[in-house]
Amino acid sequence: MDERAKTLLKTLIERYIAEGQPVGSRTLSKYSGLDLSPATIRNVMSDLEEMGFIASPHTSAGRIPTPRGYRLFVDTMLTAQPLDGALNLAELTGKIRGQLHGQQLGPQRMITSAAHxxxxxxxxxxxxMTPRRAQAFRQVEFMRLSDKRILLIIVTPEGDVQNRIIQTELPYSPSQLVEAANFINSHFAGMSFDNVRDHLRGELQALRMDMSQLMQAAVEAGSNAMAEGEDDHVFISGERKLLEVEDLSSSMEKLRRLFDVFEHKTGLLKLLDVSSHAQGVQIFIGGESKLVPLEDMAVITAPYEVDGQIVGTLGVIGPTRMAYERVIPIVDITARLLSSALSQN
Structure with missing residues (x-):
């Protein structure tokens, strides 16, 4: 692609993002700064359409960007500019820092504040995407509820407590429950229940049969307790704002799929998890990335850290027709400041 075609494509995408209408040759002639005839512009547009960077809606003579066109635009043509002059970079940083540092917030409140x-x-x-709960446990206790019903109490390294009721085939005395808890705590504290299961395969032969059954039941219950609520690791703010974006809500089918994205969260979790393995800002464009659940949706993400260790991902979900030069600095600076706030906390 020559420089003339790149300039026209950049101008077309910028005008479409700003106005939301298919862009014709007259608009491109006015805003591109190129001294080209309408016929020449139409020829270049035809070439760009053939290459898959723009498309022509049936109802208009103008063109709109395709996911491939947006990808080329954000990768090679974008100049980041914070918020159209409403806030410069220093003011934007100060505003976000004030949201995250302005009060004595705990880690969960900081994460909620970052989403808002x-x-x-x-x-x-x-x-x-919040930091995943520790899968390890600090200690366990057993409490006898009846002959064959036992309360398993799990304490995580952070001091969180999980409770699960175990139904057993055999009755256990309080002294047996203390013995079992002491065995698990002395041999396996600090491990995950999955690791305990692997270690127990070798240990179970040395244990009495009655204790072996209790250990196996405890490991299964503990593993399920720690794995529960994985979908709760994604916190979303402002879903209703997307209902006002025509590109995402112009039909019942689009609305249904939009609600599915936020109700099930599985797709978002996968996308955010992929983002956590990359450095810096990542841009996922629907129709181009199979990770984005809607063709007209784009997601801009960045990982955040605690003490230099990546623990989660944050981002903005919007339409492909978004002002990327505004949103990228917002995501980038928020990730950096959340990392700083969590590390200080």
């Missing part, structure tokens, strides 16, 4: 900040500044939906 992303949504408020972008006017789309803000999303944060």
């Amino acid at each position: 900040t992303l949504s408020n500044l972008s006017q789309f939906a803000g999303v944060v």
Whole structure:
């Protein structure tokens, strides 16, 4: 693609993002700064359409960007500019820092505040994948409820407590339950229940049959307790703002799929998990990335850290027709400041 075609494609995408209408040759002639005849512009547009960067809606003589066109635009043509002059970079940083550091917030409140900040500044939906709960346990206790009903109490390294009721085939005395808990705590504290299961395969032969059954039941219950609620690791703010975006809600089918995205969260979890393995800002464009559940949706993400270790991902969910040069700095700065706030906390 020559420079003339790149300039026209960049101008077309910028005008479409700004106005939301298919862009014709007259608009491109006015805004591109190129001294080209309408016929020449139409020829270039035809070439760009053939290459898959733009498309022509049936109802208009103008063109709109395709996912491939957006990808080329964000990868090679974008100049990041914070918020159209409403806030410069320093003011944007100060505003986000104030949201995250302004009060004595705990880690969970900081994460919630980060999602709200992303949504408020972008006017789309803000999303944060929270740090996954520790799968290890610090200690366990057993409490006898009846002959064959036992309460398993799990304490995580952070001090969180999980309770699960175990139905057993055999009755256990309080002294036997203390013996079992002491055995698990002395041999396996600090491990995950999956690791305990692997270690127990070798240990069970040395245990009495009655204790072996209790250990196996405890490991299964503990593993299920720690794995529960994985979908709760995604916090979303501002979903309703996307209902006002015509590109995402112009039909019942689009609305249904939009609600599915936020109700089930599985697709978002996968996308955010992939983002956590990359450095810096990532841009996922629907129709181009199979990770994005809607063709007209784009997700801009960045990982955040605690003490130099990546623990989660945050981002903005919006339409493909978004002002990327505004949203990218919002996501980037929020990730950096959340990392700083969590590390200090």
